[in-house]
Amino acid sequence: MSGGDSLSTRAGRVVGMLHEGRDEPALHAPRPFLHPVLTPGGRTVSDYAPADHPWHRGLGIVVSAVDVPGQEDPVNLWGGPTYSGARGYVQLPNNGSQRVLARRCADDAVVQRIGWCAADGSGFLEEERAWSADTLRLGGVEWSRTTVRSTWVNVSGGPLAFGSPTTAGRPNAGYGGFFLRLAPFFDGGRIIAPSAGGAGPVGEDDVMGTTHAWLGLQSAGASVLMIPSADNPGGPSPWFVRTSGTPMLCAAPFFHEEMHLDRDAVLRWEWSMLVADGEVQESAFPAAGTRIGVPA
Structure with missing residues (x-):
């Protein structure tokens, strides 16, 4: 992982380092990502190239399977092997890339x-992705927030279909979307989800694949809160989350069903990631998640 540029608030607080990913191995599906992702106190909550999944890269947009016209296999923009039905996970010659073609600063983003691009270098989708950062005090907690606004345009000449291992037949493996590989100290952390009373802890099996307006994680060292926009395609997002062994958090819109994008059609997305120091109180999660998740 080389260099990177700091992503900072207007006041100059660094919330993370933004990398283009152009030097990453081809089998890891090179792509832009944010790492480290930092709390207001400077603690790193993200992980990079962990031994269990060396293609995991901090915070970014990743899709494990995209059906593209003219490609024999689904394009893998997650990295590593592809789930292929009865064959299980197979390393195919289908690891694509997200290539940064231009970069500019505009409106503090x-x-x-x-x-x-597919593995052969042919382009099938063009994206404009804006990364911005600010700090908030919500629910009595100081949060650093990273916001990603993204517009996708299908330039493949035909229809695209975005899926996951679950849409290919593997239960409870619907990863792909807005993804954060968490630092190792989140192993064994608590998952916090909205409830009728505000918020409460849930188990992995209880929340995997379910839809919520937001989802949070607590650990002794830091807390994180991920919030998809209520205006995102497909309605409330299903979630892929783990806190045992391989801690990760993913707003996964393609978990259960493929999402289709016609030729020349457009999808618009927005996600927020909030991070705070320490194990914040459960009441702080809905106080932040409800306010941020309200459409503008």
């Missing part, structure tokens, strides 16, 4: 123009 870092804006990237990105080409999504």
Whole structure:
């Protein structure tokens, strides 16, 4: 992992380092990502190239399977092997890339123009991705927030279908979307979800694949809160989350069903990631998640 540029608030607080990913191994599906992702106190909550899944890269947008016209296999932009039905996970020659074609700063955001490419280099989707950062005090907690606004345009000449291992037949493996690989100290952390009373802890099996307006994680060292926009395609997002062994958090819109994008059609997305120091109180999660998740 080389260099990177700092992503900062207007006041100059660094919330993470933004990498284009152009030097990453081809089998890891090179792509832009944010790492480290930092709390207001400077603690790193993200992980990079962990031994169990060396293609995991901090915070970013990843899709494990995209059906693209003219490609024999689904394009894998997650990295590593592809789930292929009865064959299980197989390393195919289908690991694509998200290539940063241009970069500019506008309205306190870092804006990237990105080409999504198959393994043979052919482009099938063009994206404009804007990364911005600020600090908030909500629910009595100081949070650092990273916001990603993304516009996808299908340039493949035909329809695209975005899926997951679950849409290919593997239960409870619907990962792909807005993804954060968490630091090792989140192993064994608590998952916090909305409830009738505000918020409460839930188990992995109880929340995997379910839809919520937001989802949070607590650990002794830091807390995180991920919030998809209520205006995102497909309605409330299903979630892929683990806190045992391989801690990760993913707003996974393609968990259960493929999402289709016609030729020349457009999808618009927005996600927020809030991070705080320490194990914040459960009441702080809905106080932040409800306010941030309200459409503008």
